[in-house]
Amino acid sequence: MESPPFDQPCPIRDVLDRIGDQWSLLVLDALARGTLRFNELLRAIGDVSKQMLSKTLKRLEQDGFVARRVYPEVPPRVEYALTDLGRSILEPMGQLVAWAEANHRAIVEARRRAAGGVA
Template identity: 45%
Template structure:
């Protein structure tokens, strides 16, 4: 296959220096996917997110929210209450990820049994060897 001039400028995520790697790292992170999926349902406060996303630590949730906000995928709104109320919502850029995230979730739900069966076959074959 011959590459044309337009292909020379196209990002190459297989290149270690390509900036798309950083973006793929972010949207490929399980916590980021879960946070974005939840925020697609509507705005939510920090502690509610922490309760709803089982297994995420306070530190990891804070870090994930900060990174998603930095990338322009979510909004953080602070309200002058005592104590301060902070609410997170999905940004327009983050909204563009909702359909791909939902597609991945549907794929996982549809193929979960197949993956589990494949793992069992693999583990049995490894033990037999």
């Protein structure tokens, strides 16, 4: 049986579109510290809505970065954890975060100059 064709011919664009959104990296970073429940993730990230966190977790689960485990309890307990694939993104993600922190001031100054402000 032949595997289905990729919907997106560019692997870079396909992956970055999914993990490069506003919330995915923050979710991955929070889960890097260990398994968390939904409300723990909500508190760890801070300013994300419940709806957006739920949507982000579903997308990360669909892409194989996050595993969702439901415990048969009343009320149900649901935990989220990084998969091997999710853990594999942490090192390059850390490098990107370090680069952003090291270069943020220069980027902000460049934006000011481009907008006609004083650098």
